[in-house]
Amino acid sequence: MQRRLRGLQKHQETDRLLQLLHTMSNCHRRSVLALLRVQAKLPTSLPFIRHRPKRRKGSFELSFLVIGGQKCGTTWLHTMLQKCKQLSLPNQKEVHFWDWHYKKGFDWYTRQFGYPDYNTTNANIKQPLYGEITPDYVVLGSSTIAEIHRCFPDLKVVFVARDLVDRAWSAMIMELRDQNMGLNAGEFADGVIGGKDSKRAKTATVSTAQQRRMRQLSSPSSQPDSYYLDRLRNTTHNSRSDYATSLNHWYEHFPTDSILLIDYNEIKANPRGILEKIAMHIGVDEVIAKQYVNDLDDEEVRQRVNAAAKRDSKDGDSSSSLSQRPRLKKQLESHLRPYAMEFNTLLKNKGYSWTLNDYSQEK
Numbered sequence: 001m002q003r004r005l006r007g008l009q010k011h012q013e014t015d016r017l018l019q020l021l022h023t024m025s026n027c028h029r030r031s032v033l034a035l036l037r038v039q040a041k042l043p044t045s046l047p048f049i050r051h052r053p054k055r056r057k058g059s060f061e062l063s064f065l066v067i068g069g070q071k072c073g074t075t076w077l078h079t080m081l082q083k084c085k086q087l088s089l090p091n092q093k094e095v096h097f098w099d100w101h102y103k104k105g106f107d108w109y110t111r112q113f114g115y116p117d118y119n120t121t122n123a124n125i126k127q128p129l130y131g132e133i134t135p136d137y138v139v140l141g142s143s144t145i146a147e148i149h150r151c152f153p154d155l156k157v158v159f160v161a162r163d164l165v166d167r168a169w170s171a172m173i174m175e176l177r178d179q180n181m182g183l184n185a186g187e188f189a190d191g192v193i194g195g196k197d198s199k200r201a202k203t204a205t206v207s208t209a210q211q212r213r214m215r216q217l218s219s220p221s222s223q224p225d226s227y228y229l230d231r232l233r234n235t236t237h238n239s240r241s242d243y244a245t246s247l248n249h250w251y252e253h254f255p256t257d258s259i260l261l262i263d264y265n266e267i268k269a270n271p272r273g274i275l276e277k278i279a280m281h282i283g284v285d286e287v288i289a290k291q292y293v294n295d296l297d298d299e300e301v302r303q304r305v306n307a308a309a310k311r312d313s314k315d316g317d318s319s320s321s322l323s324q325r326p327r328l329k330k331q332l333e334s335h336l337r338p339y340a341m342e343f344n345t346l347l348k349n350k351g352y353s354w355t356l357n358d359y360s361q362e363k
Contacts, residue, residue, distance in 0.1 A: 060110045064131030064156040064282035065148075067250070068138035070240050071170040072160040073267045078133045080275055080301070084292045086284045088113055088128040095132045098144055129283050131156075138246045139239045142253070149253040156282040157254060161343065162264035163357055164241050164336040165329065169322050171240065172231050173220055220321040225328040232335055244342040256350055263354045271301045333359035 066074055078093040090112045095101070097109045113130050138159060140148075148155065231237055239246065250259060260281045266274050272293050279289040322329050340358040347355055 060106075060113075060115050060130065061127065062131065062152045062155060063129035064158065065137060066131070066133035066135075066158040066160070067140075068135040068159050068240070068246075069162060069167060069243065070135040071167050071174065072135070072162040072264050074133050074135050074160060076267070076303075077160070077275075077278070080271075080296070081131075081133075081279070083296065083300075084279055084284060084288070086129055086288050086292075087279075087282075088115075088130050090132055093132075094134045094136075096134050096136065097132075098134070098140060098148060099136060131282060136240075138243075138250075140249070142249045145249055145253050155254065155258065157250060157259045158262065158278055158281065159243075159247060159259065160262045160264050160267070161243055161356060164243075164340050165322075165332045165357075165359070168232055168237055168241055168332065168336065169228075171237060172228055175231065175236075176220070176223065225325065225331070228328060229331055229335075232332060241336055242339050242342075244339065244346045247343075247346060261347065261350065261352060266354075272296070275301070 066077060068074070075093060078089060081087055082089050095109070095112050097104075097112070101108065112132070115130065232241075247259070247261075260278065262274060262278065275296075276289050276293045279292060280286055284292070322332075337359045340356050344355045344358055
């Protein structure tokens with residue numbers, strides 16, 4: 001290992017360094033990086049070498065990511081896309097590899113898709129299009145997005161945009177409910193892989209009376225307006241409301257035609273058309289995409305599969321509860337108006353004809 005290091009100079013080319021490191025075992029690689037950080041003052045981590053962007057033919061290829069938004073119909077979308085025979089998604093939504101489980105390694109990630117060991121995969125067998133839906137990916141940092149692009153330069157990205165007030169309100173109601181299940185503010189557990197304690201498991205351990213009490217505490221009316229305004233200003237919700245800033249980080253690394261922006265209202269108005277558009281964007285053959293959509297029955301397409309939405313309806317629809325608090329709604333609109341306007345500008349610049357409500361006074 002020391003002989004390999006003798007040829008390295010302090011400011012050697014990154015490609016040469018990568019080539020050398022890829023010939024080493026994981027153990028040696030960690031030792032070399034530790035030594036290089038001291039001798040050459042390299043960054044504390046070189047994340048892009050861990051997942052080997054130069055992969056052999058026939059190895060795992062991530063074809064698409066649905067990166068958001070949170071509370072924008074992505075659970076429904078996950079359920080529907082699983083029915084397309086040319087696609088392969090994890091059984092459970094929200095893998096959170098690129099933010100929470102990154103250190104578990106690339107082999108762990110591929111196993112979430114049921115992907116076989118690439119050392120035994122027949123390169124001649126056509127693989128399905130692998131992809132996943134994790135709404136929090138939209139707020140990933142630029143360096144992580146850059147790594148995703150290095151690993152999967154042909155990746156297709158999908159983002160669903162919902163009215164900012166409706167989305168934020170729904171997310172805060174979900175957060176409130178989660179807190180009463182024992183999660184900290186800012187943590188979400190719906191459909192997440194790898195969580196230590198699921199909300200369902202926690203609910204199963206308490207009595208019916210306790211569950212009723214939890215629902216009462218989780219009701220939107222249990223908190224004053226100041227609670228929701230404080231939570232909206234928190235980074236957790238504020239960052240997820242700033243669509244334009246987050247998406248611009250993705251546009252820095254992926255070409256415009258690789259990113260598809262979807263109007264949440266169109267999911268309700270034309271669910272079949274949206275499914276076909278998304279399927280074709282992420283690489284499904286046109287004939288297969290049309291057949292896939294035609295084979296879905298109406299009830300299946302229009303059913304509301306988001307568990308959080310169903311639970312909200314038990315205690316009164318969350319949107320209607322906001323309409324009963326006009327002062328709070330106006331304050332939410334005032335805070336979110338700049339984000340809506342910035343996103344609408346982005347939509348125009350990218351060639352889209354639809355816009356979000358920007359809560360202008362004349363509307």
